[in-house]
Amino acid sequence: MELLGLYHYWVFAILLMTGFYAVIAKYNLIKKLLGLSIFQSAVFLLYITMGKIEGGTAPILQAYGEGQLFSNPLPQVLILTAIVVGISTMALGLGVVVRIKEEYGTIEEHEIREIDRQ
Amino acid sequence: MYYVVTIATVLTMALALVRALLGPSIYDRLLAVNMFGTKTVLLLSLIAFLYGRPDFLDLALAYALINFIGVLAVLEFIRQRTARNLARGENEGL
């Protein structure tokens, strides 16, 4: 049980680093952005995991007795914000990638560097 | 009983995921994605009842909707690409 709970945090670490790997190791700019979005999603998982409470339910107070436990609403609020921030960054990043394609004719980082060096 | 059905659904999701990873054609992957989406809808409905929170069925509804739009968007993408390739007189395949 203990380990199963920790497993959530491990998956956070694995996702975070897989995304990071895509960002640092891949040449393709869209792939980098996909990696970046995985990187961000991992953080969402971290926050939501810490908000979970055993035997609790979603923090929507409807017809529950006094003893009912509710999961922590604050991480959820923060992650709502973070998700929207994430999609905003993605949209802007994709816009930049499209413009790069228009100006350079490629979206591979090493090829862009080659073109700039000329 | 709910558990058995829920487990069956989750397993089916795993199978669909395997198909999505294996491909081989892009349509196989899409088929798997579509199936994955509908299974998620079922899973959410089941879990909503499993936990006694029927008010969360809204989510399942939203999923069904989003899934549909996603698949249509992919199809439109493929259509445009096919049309473009035809117009250029080349056929790269998929």
Added chain:
Amino acid sequence: MIEFNHHLPALQVVVPLLSAPLVMLLRPAGLAWAATTAASVCAFAIAVALTLGVLAGHEYSYQMGNWPAPYGIELGVDAFTALVLLVVTGASTLALLAGRTSVDAEIEQPRQPLFYTAWLLALAGLVGMPVSADAFNIFVFMEISSLASYILISGGADRRALPAVFKYLVMGTIGATCYLIGIGLIYLMTGTLNLADMELRIHEVADKRPTLVAAGFITVGLALKAAVFPLHVWLPNAYTYAPNAVTVFLAACATKVALYLLLRFDFFVFQPNLDGHAVQFAYFLMPLAVLAILVGSGVALFERNLKRLLAYSSVAQIGYILLGASLVSLAGLGAGILHIFNHALAKGALFLAVACLASRCAGVRFEDIAGVAQRMPWTMGAFVLAGLSLIGVPGTAGFISKWYLISAALGEGVIGGLLVAVIVVSSLMAVVYIWRVVETAYFGMDSAAAAGPGESAAGVESATGVESATGVESAAEFESAAKVESAAKVESPAKVESNENTNSSGAIKSIGKVDGAAGAAVPGEAPAMLLAVTWAAALANLYFGLQSYLPVALSSSAAESLLRYVP
């Protein structure tokens, strides 16, 4: 009449933020510029009012939505905040006042309202971060300012602005996300997001591993945003290819705000509570700061693009600020904070002068500005004045902070002696790279006057080939030799290529303008408004060099409040 005084921290953010959607709807572009400038002036006035209040001993604290502190979001302004607010709003206002013509040259009219909207959003984000006393709220405003900065930089006329923006976007997002992970882990351990509350509660969990990892993530994330030495790679290209007005704005303050957060978090939350953290902080950052100073100045020595040169010098100056902070002493921290202010003055004035040059030259590479001082004596005069401040000549603002920095370092014994040596060496390097610019501008052959910009572009091509391996002195010789050579042969293909490189029609327009002007008469001095603001900024360097009461009072009071945990 509603008492507005206690609303000031909120208004500081709300004014630019609220003006942004309004500006977006304004047409024509001139009106959008006027509204943006008005909002920025307003924000500056609020910052001045806050500063005066802080100097009078007033501590501002504001509860958003009237919810008490750890539950709602709190804003707070102290001396350190006021200093950063002054820098940010001042830089924005100066850049806007000066930048009208240069924005016109670089960005097409219909796009300008969007550009100015992004400007206001960047301003709002940059002032929103320092005034906030809530860790997550800082993240939100960090994202506003970052996204808006990406937009501003992407307005650059050269197509190389786009890959630069992409790199900045990726690294900036990683930095912000690392910060988010850090505050997530701290929240996991303490259950709070309010900085003051965090400081109270982190003590109990100070030895737990997640807390330590959190400290690491926050430091790395903010260091990425602040372009601390090995993480600075996004900065030079982003500043080089951004529109000139944007470079003035962002170079003066964007990294400073991240530095502010870094210092604030570390000194306020971690150092009082985590055992040995102050020592770790010092030993981690001091080598980085020294490397930043040496490498930044070193690269600037050999750089032939004026904007890039100044951008690398910024990397070095960030090193100075960190060096002061890494001494973890009242004097050192005060000197570092003081340098935030003084460097913003010097760098702002320098980039303003560059904007002046860019308005009348084909580019800002050395080949383009050779001999330009004959045509633009006033611009180069301001450049020299600001350059002296950057070097740290007595009587200028830069001298004050270097003086404080050296006296702080001397208090540190043997290491201090080494640090003083580093500061002196790097100042000498600054002398050299500023001198290279001055030499080129005053004694180089004015290619525009001699033959027109086409040949100067050819000079670019031939000069860069031999540049890399040679030293400073010989580089200058080679350069003139190459120029004579290239002046002889009129080479048009090179010109075509340089036109290819600068993509957007705005740039082509401006080059065309220069071209046409070169045909009729050699272009003269920069536009009056631009020049006036440049001189105002340059004179401010003198003023604050002679009357250093305000920044010194603010920075020493800031250092005191950050180090109040030291008995």
Added chain:
Amino acid sequence: MTIDMLIDIGSWVLLSLGGFFVFVGGVGVLRMPNLYTRMHAASVTDTMGAILIIVGIMLQAGASLATVKLAAILLFLLLTSPTASNALASAALLAGLRPSESTAADTERHQ
């Protein structure tokens, strides 16, 4: 034997049948030889499985808002999922993926 028990039994039967269909469809999608046969298997789970499971839950929920929502979900699934399959099949056809061809050569080409 009350009416409640009957409803319970009915709903369990429906649910277990639904679970069976869903799983069988999943296996089919994995094991069938080519796209169109896989599509057939997927359609089974998407329609039959969904109907059975959701009706099963509806019986459990009784007359409530939840039942209405479930009905809406069911309707939605029944409309969208065959539509998606149809569009998918026609897109695949348009791209030149023939039902009659054997998979090996085909899939290689369309990877």
Added chain:
Amino acid sequence: MSVVFSVFMLTLLVITTFAIVRTRHLFVAVVLTGIFSLLIAAIFFLLDAADVALTEAAIGAGIATVLFLGALALTGEHERGGSRNRLLSLAVVAVIASILIYATFDNPRFGDPQAPVHQHVSPWYLDGTREYIDIPNVVTAVLGSFRGYDTLGEVFVVFTAGIGVLFLFSAQPRRRRSSSQPATGPIEGEGLRHYLIPRVVGRMLIPFILLFGLYVQFHGEYGPGGGFQAGAIFAAAVILYALLEGETRALRALPASVLTGLMAGGALLYSAVGVAGMLLGSHFLDYSVLAADPVVGQQIGIVLIEAGVGITVAGVLISVFHAFAARESV
């Protein structure tokens, strides 16, 4: 039991992630990202975060996929280059991952009600919502009122992204200027109009989707939902229309100028509510003063700002979608 489910799904999530990073076919990667979002949303749901699950599904699986596809259509879908310094990167990544995993052993136990996270501010929010705001959904209460300033910032982040994409795409592509030959024929603009069945079904669904969006918008105080989710669903409905009927018709139904107005309008509405609090003698974003009864004032305030959020999010997402879809590929 729910832990077992979520652990299983987390494993699927990891597999999907590896597949996304490994595949060289970007189109497949994007399709897999859709699965990734659905999976992570289901996990959020299992972890009691219904609002987040709804947002992730609508934004992550829906809008993000559409945007990535739009970008792929303009940039090409095959990844050419390999990886740089593969081993070095893997080593760096592995080291950081082990540090992170090592750090987790000191984390409070998963779901422990005694953990600091559940002790300090969280109980106050649960009680405070009952006392001061009196709506069932605590997430909405915290989002809209207790931390309303964050949400204001978030609306402006979305707004900034919208401005950014519009600004980027207002530049003329260089290659287009040089070659006058148009790369796109009439086939491009008309969407899936020749696919009869999707078109009929889709058109039938659009009104219901809009209705559902309204429900999510105004039911946010009582159940999962609110401005962000509703905005995304509205945007999804318009995107569906554009997919079925083509860009031009969608733009005729909802012109770009209207969308710009929506972007600015929502943000202004939100700010105006905040300023009203200030003008009525309290603090910025204090809704209590909006009505005689502070609790009613809070509720009015939350409804208004949620509307502002929904308007801006919908406006921005639709504008961004159009920006990508209307861009001609080079």
